[in-house]
Amino acid sequence: KKILVMLGPNLNMVGTREKNIYGEENADTINQDIKSFAKNAGFECDIFQSNHEGDLIDKIHSTLGVYDGVVLNAGALTHYSYALRDAIASVTAVPFIEVHMSNVHKREEFRHKSVISAVCAGVICGFGKDSYRLGIEALKGLI
Ligand code: DQA
Numbered sequence: 001k002k003i004l005v006m007l008g009p010n011l012n013m014v015g016t017r018e019k020n021i022y023g024e025e026n027a028d029t030i031n032q033d034i035k036s037f038a039k040n041a042g043f044e045c046d047i048f049q050s051n052h053e054g055d056l057i058d059k060i061h062s063t064l065g066v067y068d069g070v071v072l073n074a075g076a077l078t079h080y081s082y083a084l085r086d087a088i089a090s091v092t093a094v095p096f097i098e099v100h101m102s103n104v105h106k107r108e109e110f111r112h113k114s115v116i117s118a119v120c121a122g123v124i125c126g127f128g129k130d131s132y133r134l135g136i137e138a139l140k141g142l143i
Contacts, residue, residue, distance in 0.1 A: 004067045007049035008075035037133040050125045060087040071135035089121045095142045099135040100125035
């Protein structure tokens with residue numbers, strides 16, 4: 001089984017950006033850990049990061065028939081991108097797990113709302129890079 005971990009805008013800056021929120025570990029080491037989490041869970045795993053909404057949408061469309069599930073941290077797009085939501089809804093055969101490193105509910109009001117949750121199988125937030133591991137674990141039960 002093959003899964004995709006998709007990372008949206010500014011997640012390449014983890015380790016540099018808002019360290020008090022996202023920690024000091026950089027995106028490259030987190031990605032290595034994601035790969036080993038997936039391997040331990042028995043999955044083949046690709047990671048795709050983009051700062052561009054359209055590229056993320058294209059990638060979501062291309063998951064059909066290629067990936068058995070997706071762990072998605074959509075960054076700030078989570079809170080307002082109806083286009084991303086519609087893209088996920090257009091590939092219903094592929095389960096998506098919405099993931100956030102921070103506990104968005106403890107933060108600014110605009111982060112309390114997600115426009116993608118309703119088209120995802122479930123949501124995990126607040127566990128730092130471990131949120132990705134938990135997202136991968138959740139996919140195990142769905143695939
Ligand atoms: C995030 C939370 C979002 O609100 C924020 O815009 C991000 C990262 C997280 O992983 O906690 O870029 O998705």
